[in-house]
Amino acid sequence: DTGVSQNPRHKITKRGQNVTFRCDPISEHNRLYWYRQTLGQGPEFLTYFQNEAQLEKSRLLSDRFSAERPKGSFSTLEIQRTEQGDSAMYLCASSLRAGNHEQYFGPGTRLTVT
Amino acid sequence: AQSVTQPDIHITVSEGASLELRCNYSYGATPYLFWYVQSPGQGLQLLLKYFSGDTLVQGIKGFEAEFKRSQSSFNLRKPSVHWSDAAEYFCAVGEGYSTLTFGKGTMLLVSP
Numbered sequence: 001d002t003g004v005s006q007n008p009r010h011k012i013t014k015r016g017q018n019v020t021f022r023c024d025p026i027s028e029h030n031r032l033y034w035y036r037q038t039l040g041q042g043p044e045f046l047t048y049f050q051n052e053a054q055l056e057k058s059r060l061l062s063d064r065f066s067a068e069r070p071k072g073s074f075s076t077l078e079i080q081r082t083e084q085g086d087s088a089m090y091l092c093a094s095s096l097r098a099g100n101h102e103q104y105f106g107p108g109t110r111l112t113v114t
Numbered sequence: 115a116q117s118v119t120q121p122d123i124h125i126t127v128s129e130g131a132s133l134e135l136r137c138n139y140s141y142g143a144t145p146y147l148f149w150y151v152q153s154p155g156q157g158l159q160l161l162l163k164y165f166s167g168d169t170l171v172q173g174i175k176g177f178e179a180e181f182k183r184s185q186s187s188f189n190l191r192k193p194s195v196h197w198s199d200a201a202e203y204f205c206a207v208g209e210g211y212s213t214l215t216f217g218k219g220t221m222l223l224v225s226p
Contacts (some may be wrong), residue, residue, distance in 0.1 A: 004157070033213075033214075035214075040218065040219075041218055041219075042118075042204050042206070042216030042217050042218050042219050043158070043204070043214075043216050044216070045213040045214065045215070048213070056213070058213075091157065091158070093158075102160065102163060103160075103214060104160070105150075105157040105158040105159070106157050107155070107156060107157040108157055
């Protein structure tokens with residue numbers, strides 16, 4: 001068990017560019033979550049998957065954001081036409097089963113939009 | 115909608131002294147409650163959780179927390195703080211089968 005991994009760990013991009021982040025959950029975890037954390041705030045929920053199905057999306061997830069989990073294993077989060085307000089830490093978490101809120105977090109991807 | 119309040123943004127504690135971090139929540143049903151710790155450059159690590167049963171829960175690294183329904187609180191405690199405990203601590207409440215709602219965090223500073 002290697003824990004939740006995220007790549008890249010850091011990303012600097014220019015405003016207007018597209019970026020994609022990857023999350024590899026703990027194997028056998030069927031739930032995967034994305035959160036966003038800005039400076040001085042706690043993580044805020046963005047979206048989650050059960051297997052390959054995206055079951056819930058936060059209102060924070062604008063049309064420029066899209067997440068996928070094509071085979072129920074790793075997930076990608078894409079941000080199109082990045083804005084400076086997208087600068088944040090993007091955290092991925094996974095959990096084993098429904099009803100168990102014990103989520104295990106990855107180290108995060110820090111995005112800086114210049 | 116549920117919410118979590120951590121009233122203290124920063125707390126400084128002397129090494130060896132006791133610690134209590136406050137957390138108040140707003141949630142209609144019986145909550146699932148958590149404390150996570152985040153060190154610089156690290157992800158969130160789960161310290162302890164409350165689902166049901168005994169209201170005093172033990173966690174890792176010598177931490178414990180007490181659920182008090184009448185006060186809507188879930189305060190984190192440690193009898194003797196070590197310098198390695200310096201980090202940011204987040205309280206969270208679980209809703210339904212999916213999301214966690216986090217507080218804004220309390221930064222713990224440990225003085226020698």
